Amino acid sequence: MQNKYIELVPADTSLAEQVANYYKRNRKFLADYEPRRDEQFFSLEYQQEVLKKEMDDFQQKSAFRFYIKPTDQSHKIIGIIGLNNVVWGAFCSAFLGYKLDERFINKGYMSMAVDMLVRYAFDVLHLHRIEANVMPKNTASLRVLEKNLFINEGISKYYLNINGTWEDHIHMVRINYDMH
16 A cells, blocks of 8 residues: 555565664654563564564454555655454454654654555455554644544543553544445
8 A cells, every 4th residue: 555655565574674673763762652672672583573473463364564664765664553453243343553753753644554544444354443542642643543533432541551551541433434
């Protein structure tokens, strides 16, 4: 998937070096928004194993992970976006997760990536519901979801352990009304 500015590339082990570099560049920036990471996480070998699992998840249709690249810098990963914990059948839903390189925030890239992935989820996968959970202090991420027509369904107390603290999250949802 791509537009004039970015492309979403599916997980592949050939991306391991670029992914490891992404995490190393953004280690400090992402620390306030993610679980604690040990040193091994930032290694090429660890990221190769993660990518193998993501490729398997894609084949099993249990998760769909994509790496965001600027169209004018195809060698550089600037973000990650994915549909996780996909549940089929009567639920037909997934959780949206994403992160962006600190040097590329506030330029519209993540809003574009979310739009592209929502269209993929609804038009290709035929999912009914996409859920995203965001810490209240992450106003930029909340704005991305609002721009993409996600609605606030309330607060999930102590939802995720982020950097050693159980954080509340705002539960945001987008429904595929074309299925009704």
